[in-house]
Amino acid sequence: MALISAINPLLTAGWQTGGHEWRMEKDAGWRLKDYEARGGYKALRKIINDKLTQDDVIGEVKKSALRGRGGAGFPTGLKWGFMPKAAPVKYIVCNTDEGEPGTFKDRDLLRYDPHSVIEGMIIAGYAVGAALGYNYIHGEIYEIYQRFEEALDEARAAGYLGGNILGSGFNFDLFAHQGWGAYICGEESALLESIEGKKGQPRFKPPFPANVGLYGKPTTINNTESFAAIPFIFNIGGENYLNLGKPNNGGTKLYSVSGHVNRPGNYEVPMGTPFATLLEMAGGMRGGRKLKAVIPGGSSAPVLPAEIMMDCTMDYDSLAKAGSMLGSGAVIVMDETVCMVKALERLSYFYFEESCGQCTPCREGTGWLYRIVHRIEHGQGRADDLELLNSLTENIMGRTICALGDAAALPVRSFTKHFKSEFEYHIEHKKCLVPPDVQYEGSKIYVRPSAC
Amino acid sequence: MLSEDALKKIDREVAKYPADQKQSAVMAALVIAQDEKGWLDRETIGDVADYLGMAQIAAYEVATFYNMYDLAPVGKHKLTVCTNLPCALSGGVHAADYLKKKLGIDFNETTPDGMFTLKEGECLGACGDAPVLLVNNKRMCCFMTPEEIDKLIAECK
Amino acid sequence: MLDIEIDGQALQVAEGSTIMEAAHQIGTYIPHFCYHKKLSIAANCRMCLVQVEKAPKPLPACATPVTNGMKVQTHSEQALTAQKGVMEFLLINHPLDCPICDQGGECQLQDISVGYGGGASRYQEEKRVVVNKNLGPLVATDMTRCIHCTRCVRFTQEIAGLMELGQAYRGEHAEIMSFVGQTVDSELSGNIIDLCPVGALTSKPFRFSARTWELARRKSVSPHDGLGANLIVQTKHDRVMRVLPLENEEINECWISDKDRYSYEALNSPERLTKPMLKHGGEWHEVDWQKALDYVAHAFRDIAKNHGAAALGALAAPQATLEELHLTQKLLRGLGSENIDCRLRQSDFSDDGKRAGAPWLGMKIAELNQLDRVLVIGSFLRKDHPLITQRLRQAAKRGCQVSLVHSADDNPLLNVFAKSIVAPAQLPQFLAQVVKAAAEQKGAAAGLDAGIAALSVTPDAQRIAASLVSGANTAVFLGNFAQQHAQAATLHALAQQLASITGAKFGYLGEAANSVGAYIAKAVPAAGGLNAAQMIATPLKGYLVLQAEAELDCANPQQALAALKQAATVVVLSPFKLAGALDYADVLLPVAPFSETSGSFINTEGRVQSFNGVVKPLGDTRPAWKVLRVLGNLLGLAGFEQNSSEEVRDEALGGKPQFVGEKLDNRVNGVAPKLTPAIFAMTTIQRIADVPIHFADALVRRAPSLRQSKDAAKPAARMNAAMLAKFGLAAGDQARIRQGTGEALLTTQLDAGLPDGCVRVAAAHPLTATLGAMSGEITVERA
């Protein structure tokens, strides 16, 4: 694991643990001097000193097989390569709108190691020829936004941002933009609209941001974790990075483990690590109870029953094969005290609440889905409801402007598929299979999670 | 109208964006306005729009689209508890129930003394630290056991 | 060109087209709601999903660009399933209240749901209800019916130029609305009714009055501004119920202004005159046509005999038809008088006799779209020319540099490149600076008059000139304000010179429906005749007033009223029992408005547009051309034998031209610009008079709904802060405005964009009809 700890921002910053406490003042190592002491900004200096070309930089990222950590898993190097060379004005945008239930990794990255993201964005700006960047930060983590602005001031003062960076003639400046409570702004084109000072309503694609992005100009947009990985890729070399994981699934990945485990938290492990190992790192099942189901990639990813999950390794290909996806790497662990109807009801409410309202199937469909699940949960289910749910998800998926439609439909499909009997029981008996007091007890966590 | 101080803060936000893209600062400007006024009434939204040279309805669209803008008065302390699934698995609903009982109000209500408003939140992006709640949009409190909640409420009063 | 296939049919389409456009090309219909060819693509309704070979999911036809070799299926199972799925979603929260919905029968949702809707609803949950919004007097809302296509929102942003509507809130809670407490005040607002594919936005004046299938649809032409918008007039039981645009890409595209749309209410106004009336001993009596016309014939013949024919004059509105104007001038000239004019608001006639032809736009309306440089001199653009301004707005978006020189700074809601707002008396000076700057930049300064050459050029003038000089397709236009200016001839001469230096096209933004037609019909005086100003300045014995309301339509209402009052005989031909005329006229003849007669207008681009009456004349009303013809007969004049308005038209035009191109020419020869502000002593206060859009003519003035709109607000005394201070006034105070022999009490209003030394007081309104010349001097004091 030596190599991993060398590249792992949270590890090197001293925070590869679950169950840490949220106290900003205790996070000592996020300042520029700490980052530099850990070898920060070395990658940028090297790129500038060696006068790497834009193609060199993009080539190295391609070699690493880094895939976007925001959810879609698109190869980052490829994405950078799409940027038109000749365009005079281009932008770099970082997506820290982390609002997908279960995901909380980008918050920790900005909290413990903001400069790794800044350095990654500067390198991206260098690679695609952009002079201005924005980091869009989830509105609910205001303290992190403030810290990031401080980090930006540090970087600017040290000459990493601004004009003629490190004497290279390359100019790049970076600002933070705060979100203010809209999950949909995590969708990249909605995020761009939001930076433009509008409602966060996704744009129809094509054109993609690489051609028509922020203010109509070519824009590269990546997830926070994707940018944070960039300096480390250059520090150890693209190929080494790839080899940390497995073919087509390069490097390491941060997993946000939440739910019924003893030590919820962020864990960075190599791609391809067995789920069982991750579960163990997170302290195992809370109260020693039995694993029932796992949502392995954020709330939009299909749920998997325990048996299937225990056979999976944590990477794009294995989870896809199992019928789910790696998504943002948010692992929501559920034990046997969970009522799957109630769990789905809460998620469906979320998508209903967060639909931007722009396109018909999502605006109208998410509410319909939620109301049906809500009815079932409240003992008013009808015999044909499951069939209706299935048909509605078919009418939503693939017919919307952005992927929120799919994100709302996939949980419904997977919950009703893998836990069909529980739904049927609910409809027939007008109550939960799992007694309510068992559910309530099971989700109680009035003990501080054991410190590591 | 907004205070000089608020306008100065808004100017600082405007400066982040290209000169012809003042509207980009509208989200931050509305936050600044909300901080100053407590909530966003029609006039304030209109003033912000005028200051940034954008259509008033466009600013209103923004103010109504994002959850954390308050379009009606709220208590001195707005507490937003996340009850989304990951949090609900680890005490989110319990924390909300505890608060409801303690404050004697339900979601979307304000205590008679105007001190507290309770809101149900969607994912705050801190699911590993459940139960989590947000105080006045800006301060995040984690692992909110009954003792922690008691402490917070005492501190607010 | 790309080769593609739609439903098995091969076709070639231009690169950059969408599937929707391609399908349109071969007449294949793809159901849609949010798509509209004049608006940006939103792709939000998802109704237009089609199957594209190799695409894993159905794609929206409206937003998907075609690629070479693309194979599209609009009716395949995949496409139909997708379309039906969307339809179901659209209907779940829709009230399905078609029987009581005003849109019933002309609803896209209703039409498409017949083809794509399912049978019984699978939606058993509660439906959404949305509260209605007050968008003002013209547009009614039923927001629960809204399907969120956002066409209305995009219209206000993109076409009308100011985002007055938005989609607030999010998800299922989304609501289309104006900013809280505000109405939609655009002069183009009614178009959102046509755009709304469901019954969420309907016409407030029209709603609940008829079903679309009960209405007869007739073509017509707008009788208001110089554009000549094409109309569909809908009637029921010989009553005009509604007016809609008739699409004509070359003129109004698919839009009309609110004035065009709602002025029809005046057609059914209680003020309509339905019987000829004669004043006897100060009392009005209804009489039959025979008696009325005999009276007129006698009176005119007497005046001609006793005072000479030159004691007779005709003042005709430029909104009268070509046929009416032709017969009027023929009548007057037949009697031996050369006194006939339509240019009622003009005050400087020194160009007369020097014009090479009829003043016009100088180009086709559609050519406005191609301009890359424009200078508009003296125009209240949006309110005087709503749809020409709309075209300039689109041109500006494509990069056309639009510059303005004017005396008021009303926001035209378009991207203005440069502007200069100066007092009316300074306009010639400023324009001359632009001429000088342009000449210098072109290296042609040698030929300039000494007066112009001596001017020093301000940076604004320099910048405007530079813009014009750098264009490839440039135009210079004179607006209504410039045409009505006390030094209109000078402005014309300078603009003409500027156009010739810069190689620009040069034109007039035609004020009224027949401003061009008036010249073609020769309803303007030739040598020896009196023009409109002279006819009221040197009072005559007898007046014929055609379709005009002299005290509101003339440049100097005070003089007009005095002249008409002293005359022995005043004959007014009007559809309305005009309040003023009841006082000064002797005969009132009920003649048809545009909806009740056939006739023609020649619009500002010189296009002859003939139309038929759409309903029977009200009561004893008769088409004015018939009245004039009979009058000609009664007077024993030759050449009044026409049997149809077409015959009159062909006589007036000397054939059946579609355009009167060869008679159009903006050039004026031999006018030397007068650069000294001779008309105004600089110590006095100059009046800036606009003609409020909904008071511009006798018809629109009487449309009740328009009168409730913001544009019909009472005229105020508007001035800048310095002027307010000068008079010791605060905005909102009452001010006494004096001009000539009259005065008006007006509320003061701050208008920061007005130049010093000026007060803006609207014309064409009863409140200000007591005042004198639009382009004149006034005094102001606290009331």
Ligand SMILES: Cc1cc2nc3c(=O)[nH]c(=O)nc-3n(C[C@H](O)[C@H](O)[C@H](O)COP(=O)(O)O)c2cc1C
């Ligand atoms: C509804 C929705 C929400 C999303 N939320 C996020 C998010 O919170 N953070 C994120 O990085 N990407 C999110 N994405 C994915 C982004 O659209 C985009 O793919 C990503 O930011 C690209 O960065 P990457 O290539 O580095 O992953 C979301 C997508 C959708 C459809």
Ligand code: SF4
């Ligand atoms: S799918 Fe939903 S969130 Fe995405 S654009 Fe459509 S309405 Fe908005």
Ligand code: FES
């Ligand atoms: S017409 Fe294509 S999505 Fe609405």
